[in-house]
Each structure stands twice: as structure tokens, then as C-alpha cells.
Amino acid sequence: MAEQTQFEELARQLSAVGAVKRDMGRILPPDCPAGSAAVLTLLGRHGDMRMSKLAELLAVDMSVTSRHVAHVAARGWIERHPDPADKRSRILRLTPAGLEQLDELSRRTTHLLAERLADWTDDEVAQLIRLMTRLRESFGDCRSTAFRLPVPVTAPVVEETTRTPAST
Amino acid sequence: MAEQTQFEELARQLSAVGAVKRDMGRILPPDCPAGSAAVLTLLGRHGDMRMSKLAELLAVDMSVTSRHVAHVAARGWIERHPDPADKRSRILRLTPAGLEQLDELSRRTTHLLAERLADWTDDEVAQLIRLMTRLRESFGDCRSTAFRLPVPVTAPVVEETTRTPAST
DNA sequence: TATTGTTATACTCTATAACTATA
DNA sequence: TATAGTTATAGAGTATAACAATA
Numbered sequence: 001m002a003e004q005t006q007f008e009e010l011a012r013q014l015s016a017v018g019a020v021k022r023d024m025g026r027i028l029p030p031d032c033p034a035g036s037a038a039v040l041t042l043l044g045r046h047g048d049m050r051m052s053k054l055a056e057l058l059a060v061d062m063s064v065t066s067r068h069v070a071h072v073a074a075r076g077w078i079e080r081h082p083d084p085a086d087k088r089s090r091i092l093r094l095t096p097a098g099l100e101q102l103d104e105l106s107r108r109t110t111h112l113l114a115e116r117l118a119d120w121t122d123d124e125v126a127q128l129i130r131l132m133t134r135l136r137e138s139f140g141d142c143r144s145t146a147f148r149l150p151v152p153v154t155a156p157v158v159e160e161t162t163r164t165p166a167s168t
Numbered sequence: 169m170a171e172q173t174q175f176e177e178l179a180r181q182l183s184a185v186g187a188v189k190r191d192m193g194r195i196l197p198p199d200c201p202a203g204s205a206a207v208l209t210l211l212g213r214h215g216d217m218r219m220s221k222l223a224e225l226l227a228v229d230m231s232v233t234s235r236h237v238a239h240v241a242a243r244g245w246i247e248r249h250p251d252p253a254d255k256r257s258r259i260l261r262l263t264p265a266g267l268e269q270l271d272e273l274s275r276r277t278t279h280l281l282a283e284r285l286a287d288w289t290d291d292e293v294a295q296l297i298r299l300m301t302r303l304r305e306s307f308g309d310c311r312s313t314a315f316r317l318p319v320p321v322t323a324p325v326v327e328e329t330t331r332t333p334a335s336t
Numbered sequence: 337t338a339t340t341g342t343t344a345t346a347c348t349c350t351a352t353a354a355c356t357a358t359a
Numbered sequence: 360t361a362t363a364g365t366t367a368t369a370g371a372g373t374a375t376a377a378c379a380a381t382a
Contacts, residue, residue, distance in 0.1 A: 019227035
């Protein structure tokens with residue numbers, strides 16, 4: 001078990017890693033935002049699957065998954081086939097165009113990471129991957145354990161729109 | 169230098185860590201979303217500072233910083249004092265109420281992480297922190313190196329709104 | 337003219353709830 | 360009645376551009 005100071009620092013790093021994600025997002029191809037890229041990546045890695053399975057892998061609500069899938073399907077990168085075993089369900093499958101897009105994604109992210117992590121050793125990258133994977137697993141279990149504590153401070157909210165530099 | 173497969177896996181983990189961040193976000197106090205929490209945390213850690221400095225630490229545009237700061241200032245958690253050295257600038261400072269809110273934030277995140285990472289050793293947490301810090305540093309240098317490559321596929325976009333399971 | 341900060345606007349991602357179709 | 364998926368709506372986060380005040 002780690003100390004409190006460590007947990008605070010980890011929380012800070014988790015918050016700040018968004019900057020890295022945004023940097024990665026900037027080199028994505030047009031019409032292929034991060035959500036679409038994640039759909040293509042997971043389909044390429046795990047093969048054909050249903051919406052519900054994809055939503056689980058994305059770790060987002062199925063309504064969100066539905067939107068991302070509609071986006072990539074509209075661009076011809078995947079196809080939604082009817083599931084013979086369950087007419088409510090749809091099987092997602094990468095198209096040849098989707099595979100090309102996936103290759104392009106791989107090229108760009110690999111290029112960016114190779115540039116940014118030029119001075120990282122193979123082992124360091126492997127360790128980061130391992131620890132991040134473990135982190136996700138540690139959080140993956142109890143996703144519905146959202147609890148709320150009472151608010152500590154009850155101060156009035158004053159939406160100060162204009163600048164008042166020298167007031168008081 | 170690492171291999172391409174490793175970079176692809178790291179990109180995947182970076183994309184997926186959002187689920188962990190969202191889980192952390194769910195336990196934040198009311199009226200204090202992640203952006204506000206980051207402002208309070210950085211002010212508590214680095215002391216009083218100007219907007220531009222905070223924007224740099226947050227690694228977001230100053231317009232975004234301005235919005236977050238307005239939110240926490242409206243709730244009385246920080247004050248914006250005029251800078252005697254530069255009348256364009258404003259010095260941000262935590263209020264006592266802001267310190268209380270920061271304590272509450274620390275309690276909640278520490279509690280959640282202690283629960284989720286119960287089986288992590290002190291050393292593992294330290295390693296993850298170290299690698300994530302290094303990752304941010306590796307990306308922090310060249311933030312304006314956004315480059316665009318041509319689109320590989322030029323397929324027509326068909327926004328398929330309604331379901332057409334058995335078409336074609 | 338350049339810099340600090342604010343505001344308007346637009347886009348992405350997400351969750352909740354209501355809805356349709358099928359099990 | 361329960362489940363798979365879609366859609367509408369709302370909220371948070373971000374970037375770009377236009378703007379005001381000051382250096």
C-alpha cells in the first residue's frame with residue numbers, strides 16, 4: 001500500500017496526461033478523431049464483434065459507442081452486418097478501406113511516438129505499458145461504485161464576468 | 169528506441185486511460201469538475217501565480233485556463249489580485265475556502281486510489297508516477313510540431329441515420 | 337507593435353433518458 | 360419483462376479567433 005502523497009501525485013499525473021493525449025490527437029487524419037481511431041484500432045486487434053462488446057472494450061456507454069461507430073461506418077471504414085443469432089444485434093467488421101485507414105493511423109502514431117520517445121529504452125516503454133495496463137485493470141472491476149460525499153464549503157456563487165482588478 | 173508494436177500498444181493504453189480519469193472524475197465534489205480541481209491543485213502545489221503560468225502548468229490554452237479560473241473564482245476558492253508589476257496581469261491565490269476544497273479533493277482522490285490500488289506496492293506506484301512524469305516531459309518540448317499528412321482514402325461520406333440491417 | 341487576459345463560437349467526448357425492435 | 364442498439368439532449372473540455380487593456 002502506498003502513501004497519501006503518492007496518491008496525490010498519481011492523481012496529478014493522471015490529470016496531466018491529457019496534454020499527451022491531445023498532442024497525439026493533433027496528428028490524426030481528417031475525419032478521424034480519437035473516438036473513431038479507437039473503434040478502428042479495437043476492431044483491428046480483436047476482430048469482428050458486436051456493439052456491446054466494443055462498448056465494453058472502449059469502456060464507454062453504448063450510446064457513445066453507437067455514435068463513434070456511426071461515424072466510421074458513414075466513411076466506409078466498417079460495415080454493420082446483421083447477427084443471424086440475434087436480430088437485435090449487429091456485427092461490426094473492418095472494410096478494406098478501414099484497414100487502410102488503420103495502417104495510416106499506425107504510421108502516424110508510431111512516427112510521433114518514435115520522435116517524442118527517441119531517448120526511451122525498449123524496457124522503459126514496456127514498463128510504462130505494463131503499469132498502465134495494470135492501472136486500468138485495477139479500475140476496471142467496480143465501475144458502478146460511484147459515491148458522493150457532502151460538500152465541505154457552502155459559499156455563494158458569484159459569476160464574475162467582467163474584470164475588476166482594483167476592486168475592494 | 170522501442171519497436172513499432174510497442175508504440176501501437178502505448179498509444180492504445182494512452183487512449184484507454186481516459187476510463188480511469190472518468191472514474192476519478194465521478195467522485196469529485198459538486199460544482200468542482202476536473203478542470204477546477206486541477207486549478208486548485210496546481211495553486212496549492214506551486215503557490216500564487218499568474219494566468220499565463222497556470223496555463224503553462226495545465227498545458228492548455230489560456231482561454232481554457234481563463235474559463236476554469238472564472239469558475240473557481242466565482243465559488244470563492246481563489247482570488248484574482250492585480251499584479252503591481254504589470255497591470256495586464258492577475259495574480260491568482262487560494263482562499264481559505266479554496267484550501268478547504270483542496271483538502272476535500274485530496275481526501276476523495278486518496279480514498280479512491282487507496283481502494284483501487286490496494287494491491288499495489290509503494291514501489292509500483294512510484295514507478296508509474298516516474299514514467300508518466302517522464303512521458304509528459306518527453307512530449308512537453310515541441311508542442312507546436314503539428315503536421316498533417318494527406319488523407320489516404322477518399323471515400324464518400326454517407327451518414328446512415330436509420331438502421332438498415334438487411335439492405336443490399 | 338507585442339503581450340495578457342477575456343469572450344464568443346465551434347467541435348469532440350461523454351452520460352442519461354426516452355425510444356424502437358427483438359428476445 | 361428484459362436486452363441490443365439508436366437518438367436527443369445536456370454538460371464538460373478544448374482550440375481558434377476576435378477583442379480590450381496595457382507594455
